[in-house]
Amino acid sequence: MAYSAKKLRTMTGGAIALGVAGMALVFWLASNHADPVFVAPLRVALGLTVVGLGLRAVSYADEVQRQRGQKLWFWGSLIGIAAIMPAVVFLQTHKPWLDTAVQFIFHHPAMPRDYFSFGVMLPVMSQCAVVLVARLMDKLSPGSRS
Amino acid sequence: MKNRLRVLRAEKGWSQAELAERLNIARQSVNAIENGKADPSLPLGMRIARLFGLAVEAVFDDEV
Numbered sequence: 737m738a739y740s741a742k743k744l745r746t747m748t749g750g751a752i753a754l755g756v757a758g759m760a761l762v763f764w765l766a767s768n769h770a771d772p773v774f775v776a777p778l779r780v781a782l783g784l785t786v787v788g789l790g791l792r793a794v795s796y797a798d799e800v801q802r803q804r805g806q807k808l809w810f811w812g813s814l815i816g817i818a819a820i821m822p823a824v825v826f827l828q829t830h831k832p833w834l835d836t837a838v839q840f841i842f843h844h845p846a847m848p849r850d851y852f853s854f855g856v857m858l859p860v861m862s863q864c865a866v867v868l869v870a871r872l873m874d875k876l877s878p879g880s881r882s
Numbered sequence: 883m884k885n886r887l888r889v890l891r892a893e894k895g896w897s898q899a900e901l902a903e904r905l906n907i908a909r910q911s912v913n914a915i916e917n918g919k920a921d922p923s924l925p926l927g928m929r930i931a932r933l934f935g936l937a938v939e940a941v942f943d944d945e946v
Contacts, residue, residue, distance in 0.1 A: 738906065739908065741908060798907040798908055799911075799922070800907060800914055800920045803920055804920055
């Protein structure tokens with residue numbers, strides 16, 4: 737698809753806004769003891785919609801933006817995984833800290849599924865955080881406004 | 883890959899935004915190519931060269 741700055745901005749903004757609002761809603765429902773059978777399809781639908789919007793957004797980017805985005809995601813993800821490893825090893829070997837971390841996030845006596853969610857969430861959040869920082873650094877790097 | 887895009891653009895008196903509009907790419911992409919942070923594909927490289935009325939090798943230099 738041809739490059740379109742307006743459509744790229746709209747789709748990216750839509751994906752981020754929907755992702756943040758949807759995650760807040762799902763988190764709120766899960767924290768208020770909503771039926772997991774009701775929340776699970778909502779999570780799947782939200783995930784698919786956000787990914788769909790994200791892919792649509794990428795189709796409106798030009799080739800250089802795609803090339804740079806892929807590079808940032810690749811290195812950001814690798815660094816994100818490497819950066820979270822010490823915390824993962826620490827939590828594996830210090831169970832009271834793990835219990836505290838899981839209960840701090842899920843606000844109730846932790847269930848086995850909460851530990852699983854925490855385990856999945858931790859590296860993904862770390863990857864996303866590093867990619868976000870890399871994007872900001874890329875935008876603020878010398879020469880990016882010349 | 884080195885290129886003469888900044889010089890050629892200056893000769894024409896175009897801003898990065900103007901060049902980006904002519905190539906239908908983002909201004910940031912023009913900037914990334916000029917600074918060697920990104921290499922254009924062959925089709926985009928040919929579009930750039932054609933825009934300046936030059937051969938591709940007159941704009942881009944792969945001998946670093």
